[in-house]
Amino acid sequence: RKEVEQDPGPFNVPEGATVAFNCTYSNSASQSFFWYRQDCRKEPKLLMSVYSSGNEDGRFTAQLNRASQYISLLIRDSKLSDSATYLCVVNLGSGGGADGLTFGKGTHLIIQP
Amino acid sequence: DTAVSQTPKYLVTQMGNDKSIKCEQNLGHDTMYWYKQDSKKFLKIMFSYNNKELIINETVPNRFSPKSPDKAHLNLHINSLELGDSAVYFCASSQDRGHDTGELFFGEGSRLTVL
Numbered sequence: 001r002k003e004v005e006q007d008p009g010p011f012n013v014p015e016g017a018t019v020a021f022n023c024t025y026s027n028s029a030s031q032s033f034f035w036y037r038q039d040c041r042k043e044p045k046l047l048m049s050v051y052s053s054g055n056e057d058g059r060f061t062a063q064l065n066r067a068s069q070y071i072s073l074l075i076r077d078s079k080l081s082d083s084a085t086y087l088c089v090v091n092l093g094s095g096g097g098a099d100g101l102t103f104g105k106g107t108h109l110i111i112q113p
Numbered sequence: 114d115t116a117v118s119q120t121p122k123y124l125v126t127q128m129g130n131d132k133s134i135k136c137e138q139n140l141g142h143d144t145m146y147w148y149k150q151d152s153k154k155f156l157k158i159m160f161s162y163n164n165k166e167l168i169i170n171e172t173v174p175n176r177f178s179p180k181s182p183d184k185a186h187l188n189l190h191i192n193s194l195e196l197g198d199s200a201v202y203f204c205a206s207s208q209d210r211g212h213d214t215g216e217l218f219f220g221e222g223s224r225l226t227v228l
Contacts, residue, residue, distance in 0.1 A: 034215050043203055043219035044156065085154065091215045101215060103156040 004090050004104035011109045013078055020074040021107045023088030033064055033071045036087040044087055083111045116140050119204045119220035127228055134189045134223045136204030145187035148203040162187050199227045
C-alpha cells in the first residue's frame with residue numbers, strides 16, 4: 001500500500017460549485033498533515049495545515065480522520081483560479097519539522113466557467 | 114526578492130555528461146532539500162541538509178551528490194547523466210528541524226532533459 005494516496009482526477013467542476021477530495025495515509029504514527037497546491041509548471045506551495053479538530057481558511061476547509069487515516073479538503077464557491085493540483089502531505093517525523101514529509105501524487109482540479 | 118532561487122531553470126544535455134544545479138535561499142533557514150518530480154508528477158525527496166550535515170539520503174544513486182558550501186546554499190551535482198534522470202528538480206528550505214509547521218519553501222524548479 002502506498003504511503004499517501006490520492007485520486008489523481010482530473011476533477012472537472014463548474015465555477016461556484018463545492019468540491020471535496022480525500023487523501024489516505026498508511027502510517028498510523030503520522031504526526032501532522034498538510035495540503036499543498038501546485039500550479040501547472042510551478043513549484044508547490046503550502047495551502048494549509050490540517051489540524052485534528054478540523055480547520056477553515058476562507059473557502060477552504062481541511063479535516064482529519066485519524067481512525068480511518070484520511071484527510072480531506074473542501075473548497076466552497078470554487079473560482080477559476082482554484083484550478084491546480086492539490087498535494088496531500090503527511091509528516092512521519094517524530095519531531096515535527098519538514099524532514100519526514102511524504103507527498104501524494106496530487107489531485108488535479110479544473111474549474112470550468 | 115526571491116526566497117529560494119535555483120539555476121538553471123532549464124537544462125538540456127546528452128547522456129553521460131556531468132551537470133550541476135545551484136540553489137540559494139535568503140530566508141535564514143537551517144535545512145535545505147532537493148526533491149525530484151518525475152513525468153508522473155510524483156514529488157520525492159532526494160536529500161536534505163541541516164547545518165551542513167546530510168540528514169536524509171533516500172535511495173538515490175551515488176551519481177547524485179549534494180554540496181553545501183554554507184547553510185544558504187545547496188547545490189546538486191549529477192555525474193554520468195542517464196535518460197531516467199530527466200525530471201524537474203526542486204530545491205526547498207524549511208525552518209529549524211523540530212518546528213511543527215512542516216512548511217517547505219520551494220524554488221521554481223530546474224527542468225532537466227537528458228537526450
